[in-house]
Amino acid sequence: MMRWLIGALLGLFVLLQYRLWFAEGGLAEANRLSAELAAAETENTKLSERNEALAREVIALQAGTEAVEKNARENLGLIKEGEVYYQFVEEPDTP
DSSP states (O other): OHHHHHHHHHHHHHHHHHHHHTSTTSHHHHHHHHHHHHHHHHHHHHHHHHHHHHHHHHHHHHHOHHHHHHHIIIIIOOOOTTOOOOOOOOOOOOO
């Protein structure tokens, strides 16, 4: 009789350990979710920094013409009337 009781308790213990470690809602899933959360927080931080930079750029563009001129010069290659545009091209190294 005692052996059956010990065997049943041992079987129940193994079943509960399995559920704790491997079943849905167990420690393995908690670790996976924790890793996903850390990755999502890192991505959110990067995106927040990007949004802040874009917001600063929008404010600068709305504030005056200097930012608009800088953007036109750098991104569109435009120049003011009376200015001379010089472009320097680096030649690739040949062996």
